[in-house]
Amino acid sequence: MSVSSVVRTHQLTKRFAGGLLAVDGIDLDVRAGDLFGFLGPNGAGKTTTIRMLLSLISPTSGSIEVLGHEVTLHSPHALEGVGTMVEGPAFYPFLSGERNLMIFDGAGAGGPRRTRRQRVHDVIERVGLTDVGERPVKAYSLGMRQRLGLASALLRAPRLLVLDEPTNGLDAQGIHELRTMFVDLVREGTTIMLSSHLLAEVELICSRAAMMSAGRIVAQDDVRNLLAPSGWVRVVTPDLERAVRALQDGPFLYEPVDPFTVRVNIGDRAPELLNKALVQDDIRVRELVVERPTLEDVFLERTGHGHIR
Amino acid sequence: MILVELSKLLRRPRTWVTIALLSGLPVIVGIFVKASGLAPRPGEGPALLSEVLNNGLLFPAAALAIILPLFLPIAVSVIGGDTVAGEAANGTLRYLLTRPVGRSRLLAAKLSTIIMFIFLSVVIVALVALVAGVVLFGIRPLSSISATELSPFETFIRTTMAILYIGWSMLGLGAIALFASTRTDSPLAASLATLAAFVGSQVLDLIEATRSIQPFLPTHYWLKFVDFYRDPILWRDVTAGIIVQLVYVAVFLGAAWANFTTKDITS
DSSP states (O other), X not given: OOTTEEEEEEEEEEEOTTSOEEEEEEOOEEETTOEEEEEOOTTSSHHHHHHHHTTSSOOSEEEEEETTEEOBTTBGGGGGGEEEEOSSOOOOXXXXXXXHHHHHHHHSSOOOGGGHHHHHXXXXXXXXXXXXXXXXXXXXXXXXXXXXXXXXXXTTXXXXXXXXXXXTTOXXXXXXXXXXXXXHHHHTTOEEEEEESOHHHHHXXXXXEEEEXXXXXXXXXXXHHHXXXXXXXXXXXXXHHXXXXXXXXXXXXXXEEETTEEXXXXXXXXXXXXXXXXXXXXXXXXXXEEOOOOHHHHHHHHTTSOOXX | OHHHHXXXXXXXHHHHHHHHHHHHHHHHHHHHHHHHOOOOOTTSSSTTHHHHTTOGGGHHHHHHHHHTTTHHHHHHHHHHHHHHHHHHHHTHHHHXXXXXXXXXXXXXXXXXXXXXXXXXXXXXXXXXXXXXXXXXXXXXXXXXXXXXXXXXXXXXXXXXXXXXXXXXXXXXXXXXXXXXXHHOSOHHHHHHHHHHHHHHHHHHHHOGGGGGGGGGSTTTTGGGGXXXXXXXXXXXXXXXXXXXXXXXXXXXXXXXHHHHTTOOOOO
């Protein structure tokens, strides 16, 4: 494995008792410094994969390396550098937020008791729960629990954060704060693997992404590459008829959309050349937009459920 | 990890409510016995209660005899059944395991919790009963079941041994509860399964036809703690009781371990 791989799986497969093939031979590759989006609809196998990475579920076949260590049910030690939030936070409701974190910190190996209170205090401050840390968790709102779950994941300054749908239950303000925190954490050297079914959310912040569908990875690349221009350019002009006539003589595929708009496939040629040609023909160009797919488009295309717009 | 689990047990309100209820019942019985002056005749009612009117020092043992047949096993089933399944139902199991805590370690910590609860319960029940017994009935030299006299100090020693024996007698049930708790994500189901084992054992222990297997039942030797009050102590059944519990612990702890260390955690 390369030095920079933080999570790497080889042909990872999980068939549950009863025959359901939840994960079907996937090769994940999360690299150091990634803000890695792990995407796919509910039921695609994301959570099963994450549970295998965290040695909660044993793979049917294939192998997993996390932070350079082989992960199996019997050797979860690789997880010492990993902070997690899987399928929502969970706490002991009768204890305070602080006491809960003291328990989770104390449960792991190492971590001197002397500095435990300080560690708990630090992560609670980081997620903005300082004022309520002493209240019992049963009195927390959904958003507060979500923050506390994140605080718990941040205990012991993990090198890798594995977060499953971390923005569930947060309001717009909370989601914005969380995104900012993720970007800060990555800047500080943490690698983040973020699973979500909200593709637009991931598009905003992730540097790399893998997409899962029906147990398989359908795409895994830098988000920049996934979202590369499609080759289509959308031209809005009041002179549509003349534009279409001009395009008929040209080398490009085109497709009128409405009385003012035509889409033109220029492939990998520069869009400014199209603009120049249109203007030289005295066609008034009101807008000229290079089309980029959204992650949703990419996903639909790769799973064969979509069409290229 | 064991310390963390114990602190969770001790910080949990339910633990103390359970122990308070366990301690309360014998006190209520004691007050009524005192007020009415009516103790059960020897051989009837809970063991040793017949002697209590004469001697408050015997009340701790009588108190344990009152909770032993039903309340203590129920408490052990509920607390034991909750250990792993409760964490699963609550969602905290995955967060403990990914800390990471090795599965064997977690299981060992949970077993420690059950043992701690058992001995905490019997000791507190006995202490409360001691105070109640001395206040209600006073201290006198005790006549043993074998009709010789035991000094208060000797009574104290015998009672301590009886308390430890009763605590020990719960271990088998505790191990069954721990095993049941690794088999399900529902603490209620685990507790009920443990209670079913307990009731089943009691039923089989009553029937003439099952006499041949009775010495191997987990509840068979429970009431033999009265043998500690014979003079000299009758060790045969007590020793058998201790061994039977050990066997149950070994078997069910092994089963719990085999199950839990290979199990997919989907809670």
